[in-house]
Amino acid sequence: MKNVFGIIFANYNAAGFGELLHRRTIASLPFAGRYRLIDFPMSNMVNSGIGTVGVIMPAAYRSLIDHIGSGKEWNLSKKIGGMFILPGTVFSGSSNTQKFMLSDLLVNHRYIERRPEGTYALISSANEVCNVDYSEMIDQHIASGKSVTFAYFKDENGSEKSLDCFIVSRDILMGLIKSYPRSSHLDLVELLKTTYGDKDAGKYVFDTYVRPIDTIEDYVKANMELLDPQIHKLLFRGERAVFTKIQDEAPTIYNDGCEVKNSLVPAGCKISGKVENCILARSIEIEEGASLKNCIVFQHCIVKRGTVIENAILDKYVTISSSVRLCGGTERPLIIGKNLTL
Amino acid sequence: MSRKSCIAMLLAGGQGTRLGALTDNIAKPAVSFGGKYRIIDFSLSNCINSGIDTVGILVQYRPGTLNRYLGNGEAWDLDVSGGGVHVLSPYATQKGGAWYEGTADAIYHNINFIDLYDPENVLILSGDHIYKMDYARMLEAHKKNKADLTVSVMEVPWEEASRFGIMTLDEEDRIVKFSEKPKEPDSNMASMGIYIFSWDVLKSALVDDHLDETSEKDFGKNIIPKLLEAGKRLFAYHFDGYWKDVGTIDSYYNSQMELLEKDAPLNIFEHKMRIFSNSNNSPSSFIGPNAVLKDSLVCNGCGVFGTLEHSILGVDAVVRDGSVIKDSIILPGVRIGDNCRITKAIINEGVEIPDGSVIGSEDGDITVVGKSL
Numbered sequence: 001m002k003n004v005f006g007i008i009f010a011n012y013n014a015a016g017f018g019e020l021l022h023r024r025t026i027a028s029l030p031f032a033g034r035y036r037l038i039d040f041p042m043s044n045m046v047n048s049g050i051g052t053v054g055v056i057m058p059a060a061y062r063s064l065i066d067h068i069g070s071g072k073e074w075n076l077s078k079k080i081g082g083m084f085i086l087p088g089t090v091f092s093g094s095s096n097t098q099k100f101m102l103s104d105l106l107v108n109h110r111y112i113e114r115r116p117e118g119t120y121a122l123i124s125s126a127n128e129v130c131n132v133d134y135s136e137m138i139d140q141h142i143a144s145g146k147s148v149t150f151a152y153f154k155d156e157n158g159s160e161k162s163l164d165c166f167i168v169s170r171d172i173l174m175g176l177i178k179s180y181p182r183s184s185h186l187d188l189v190e191l192l193k194t195t196y197g198d199k200d201a202g203k204y205v206f207d208t209y210v211r212p213i214d215t216i217e218d219y220v221k222a223n224m225e226l227l228d229p230q231i232h233k234l235l236f237r238g239e240r241a242v243f244t245k246i247q248d249e250a251p252t253i254y255n256d257g258c259e260v261k262n263s264l265v266p267a268g269c270k271i272s273g274k275v276e277n278c279i280l281a282r283s284i285e286i287e288e289g290a291s292l293k294n295c296i297v298f299q300h301c302i303v304k305r306g307t308v309i310e311n312a313i314l315d316k317y318v319t320i321s322s323s324v325r326l327c328g329g330t331e332r333p334l335i336i337g338k339n340l341t342l
Numbered sequence: 343m344s345r346k347s348c349i350a351m352l353l354a355g356g357q358g359t360r361l362g363a364l365t366d367n368i369a370k371p372a373v374s375f376g377g378k379y380r381i382i383d384f385s386l387s388n389c390i391n392s393g394i395d396t397v398g399i400l401v402q403y404r405p406g407t408l409n410r411y412l413g414n415g416e417a418w419d420l421d422v423s424g425g426g427v428h429v430l431s432p433y434a435t436q437k438g439g440a441w442y443e444g445t446a447d448a449i450y451h452n453i454n455f456i457d458l459y460d461p462e463n464v465l466i467l468s469g470d471h472i473y474k475m476d477y478a479r480m481l482e483a484h485k486k487n488k489a490d491l492t493v494s495v496m497e498v499p500w501e502e503a504s505r506f507g508i509m510t511l512d513e514e515d516r517i518v519k520f521s522e523k524p525k526e527p528d529s530n531m532a533s534m535g536i537y538i539f540s541w542d543v544l545k546s547a548l549v550d551d552h553l554d555e556t557s558e559k560d561f562g563k564n565i566i567p568k569l570l571e572a573g574k575r576l577f578a579y580h581f582d583g584y585w586k587d588v589g590t591i592d593s594y595y596n597s598q599m600e601l602l603e604k605d606a607p608l609n610i611f612e613h614k615m616r617i618f619s620n621s622n623n624s625p626s627s628f629i630g631p632n633a634v635l636k637d638s639l640v641c642n643g644c645g646v647f648g649t650l651e652h653s654i655l656g657v658d659a660v661v662r663d664g665s666v667i668k669d670s671i672i673l674p675g676v677r678i679g680d681n682c683r684i685t686k687a688i689i690n691e692g693v694e695i696p697d698g699s700v701i702g703s704e705d706g707d708i709t710v711v712g713k714s715l
Contacts, residue, residue: 033626034642072416073623229628229645236625246622250610251377251654253602254635261633266626267378267642270611271635280626 004138004167005081005118006045006053007108010038010064010126011088012099017216019337020315025058026213027126028067030298030316032226032236033266033281036067037213039244040131041124041165046074047240048134052081052117056088056104067245074243081117099125099164100188102180109177112170121173123188125164129222130210131235131242134167137204141167148172148192149202153210160205164212168192209234220313220333223279223296227262249282257288273303281316290320294330298338312336346425346461348481348538350394351452352385353445354469355402360590363712364690369401370589371469372408374673374691376601376610377641377656379619380411381588382469386418386427387617389467392477396425396459399469400448402432402441417620430455444559450548456541464544466537466561472597472608473585474615480579481538490543490574491566493517494536496581506532507562509578517576520566531578534585537561543574584608595688595708598654598671602637621657621674632663641674648678656691670702687711 010027020029027038038055045053053076055068068074071083089103100123105112112121120142122134130153141149151163166189176195180186193201209231211222226232236242249268254260259274268282273290281298287305295309298316303309307320311328315338320326324342328334336342358370365373371382382399389397397420401408408429415427430452432441442448449456449466456464463484465477475494484492495509503524510519510529521527539547547565551557557564570576584607586597600606610617624643629635634649643658648665656674661667664681671688678684679697687702687709689695694714702709 229630232625232628241623242625243623248616248618248622250617251639251641252627253611254638254640254650256637258635260629260635262631263629264626265629265640267622268611275629 002049002051002135002138003118003142004050004120004122004134005115006041006050007086007105007112007121007123008038008041008045008053008055008126009099009104009123011056011058011104012096012125013058014127014214015097017219018335020216020313020335022337023060024063025060025126027058028063029127029213029219030281031129031213031219032223033264033279035242035244037129038064038068038126039242040129041126042068042071042074042076043240043242044130044132044134045122045124046076046243047131048122048138050118050122050134051076051078052084052115054084054086054108054111056086056108058088069245073245084111086111098187102176102186102188102191105173105188106177106181109174112173112177115170119170120167121170122167123165127213128163128165128210129213129235130163130206130208131238131240132206132208132210133240134165137206138167140204141202144202146202147196147200149204150189151204151206153206153208155210161212163206163210166192216333216335217331220296224277224294226264226279227277232264247282255288258286273305294333296333315340318342346396346459348394348463348465348477349396349398349425349456349459349461350385350389350465350467350477351398351400351449351456352382352467352469353448354382354399354405354408355442355448356470357403358470358589361594362591363710364591364594364688365404366712367404368407369403369405369469372411373594374656375472375588375594376598377639377654377674378621379610379617380621381472382408382411383418383617383619384472384474385467385469386415386420388473388475388477388615389465390419390618391615392475392481394465394477395420395422396428396461398428398430398452398455400430400442400452402448405429405431411620413620417622418618425459428455444564445561446548446551446557446565447559449544450552450559453545453548456545461541464539464541466535466539468535468587470587470589471535471585472588474583474608474617475536475581475585476615477536477538480536480581483577483579484538484540487515487577488575489538489577490540491569491576492538492579493566493576494534494581495531495578496534496585498530498532500527500530503527503530503532507535509533511578515578515580517570517578520562520570520576522562531580533562534581535562535587538579543569591688591708591710595671599652599669601639601654602652624658630663648682662697669704 070077076083148168151165152160252269255272263278269284272288273286285302289305290303290307302319304322306323312334319341354371358365588594627644630647633646637652638650641657645660647663648661651668659676669686673691675692678695682699685702
């Protein structure tokens with residue numbers, strides 16, 4: 001067990017996702033069919049031997065709590081440490097896009113102060129798709145004696161970008177909380193950078209697949225990249241599992257006459273139609289003669305016979321009735337909001 | 343703790359020799375079924391779906407995989423305080439130890455365990471049946487009849503009746519005669535091996551039977567006939583749903599192939615009486631650019647790059663390019679290389695099939711591949 005406890009900021013949102021983030025935060029945005037974005041930092045922390053993880057809640061927390069529950073699926077429902085649901089501040093409304101506000105730590109100073117499980121805090125955002133082990137970064141930080149170590153990754157062009165993840169000692173966090181008791185708008189990262197500068201701030205670069213999801217384009221791209229078997233393997237079939245909420249669905253049935261190509265399909269679907277380059281979620285029904293191409297489909301959608309859909313994202317519980325044609329742009333997909341029946 | 347109305351005792355110790363290579367290393371109840379389930383999932387799910395939260399599981403033959411799979415029972419919501427899943431293996435006492443000699447003997451050796459819960463009734467189950475059943479309704483009938491024993495029965499075709507334990511009933515469904523595999527059956531009501539006993543009646547019957555040196559210590563052969571003879575109140579409970587004993591390769595194969603039928607007799611998709619399992623943490627399956635899928639079930643974690651026709655692909659199984667799988671059951675974790683042809687076969691868990699292998703044929707018997715070639 002590491003001398004580290006985790007804090008995941010899940011109380012900010014992203015703009016430009018339309019109805020997808022109307023009633024959920026980006027942390028609970030479905031990804032890769034079975035997952036939600038928060039699964040990545042949660043699993044990464046657990047896989048790195050961190051047994052105590054606090055999750056700062058957004059204002060609209062229903063979907064997030066529904067997903068993470070008691071933390072059981074991440075082995076965080078336990079007596080020593082475990083998962084802690086932490087409040088966010090009033091500024092974390094659904095339109096807030098600012099991460100790492102000091103005010104969110106102010107209201108949680110007791111969680112930080114009294115954690116017997118660690119003297120360091122690993123702090124992460126909740127919108128990066130990656131499967132990483134923080135152990136080396138933690139070891140490097142402790143050995144370096146620096147005040148804070150920020151994580152970076154190399155993007156597709158090889159340039160270094162911030163991973164929105166850093167490690168800092170509890171004492172430093174408590175010091176900041178005590179120094180700025182009323183400065184709720186302050187950005188924790190800015191504060192750490194200005195206080196400790198370049199000299200006392202370390203850097204750790206993850207050289208693996210990382211995709212921050214800040215825009216709808218990022219989201220579509222990261223989903224579709226999973227259709228590259230190498231990337232899929234890197235994220236989901238390596239040494240470290242990505243944990244998510246268990247649903248106990250039956251296997252997916254592929255009926256006679258279906259045509260499924262180059263797609264990710266979890267359990268619980270019934271497929272009789274055509275599916276190409278799609279990322280499906282659980283419990284989806286695609287009827288005979290329906291055709292889906294380049295789509296991301298969330299749980300419990302029904303696509304009826306004769307329907308043709310291209311470049312679209314269907315939120316949960318969408319039903320598309322017979323013989324409709326829907327087509328979005330390749331760059332900007334058509335987004336069909338939750339519970340809609342067309 | 344208040345007295346429990348009913349706890350279940352699940353007989354999971356049998357070797358299942360008729361399943362051949364599939365039970366070389368694991369107990370029959372732990373054998374994979376339908377891609378993501380194990381046979382025991384059906385009985386365990388029935389328990390929790392019927393409101394029974396305490397299950398003793400009697401193990402004996404190669405229990406490793408089964409024990410690991412059961413864990414603390416969490417996968418079936420059976421991780422409860424004051425109950426839950428308990429694995430009961432044979433044990434030693436001051437007088438030495440003994441294996442469970444028969445179904446009744448296994449329960450006899452766990453009288454102390456059952457007494458810890460002090461239940462009014464005990465439900466005896468087999469770990470090798472595929473069905474969905476609400477035991478609460480059977481328990482209701484048991485109580486209404488003020489029965490000492492209620493046996494779940496189903497109607498079987500007359501010509502098959504001589505293969506079963508047959509119950510002859512009066513007009514109130516009271517059992518008047520029990521014949522084990524009768525040559526000339528006078529009833530076609532077959533016992534399903536599911537019993538609800540009033541615990542005090544069962545307990546004294548087990549103690550008596552234990553002292554009887556001629557007894558085979560079996561519920562069907564010894565306990566039930568003795569209770570009948572003693573004039574106890576034995577009733578039948580009629581079940582008309584889907585029920586299959588998957589003790590042979592043929593029945594194991596056929597009952598899974600039935601899952602592929604339109605309007606399959608056993609509905610694994612409906613959430614009513616859902617079947618839970620402990621095999622859910624694999625990512626979505628990857629369906630490759632040249633995959634062909636027809637009439638097939640595919641679980642999580644699979645990779646399908648070849649052709650799958652009228653087959654079941656278990657959790658984390660992979661079918662590489664150019665391979666054609668037809669009328670087959672591929673158990674979890676199997677890797678099938680490039681350009682294989684697999685027809686009417688059962689491939690055991692974790693087996694690796696090298697490129698270009700040809701296994702099974704359409705006309706022949708079912709081929710079982712137990713180990714990697």
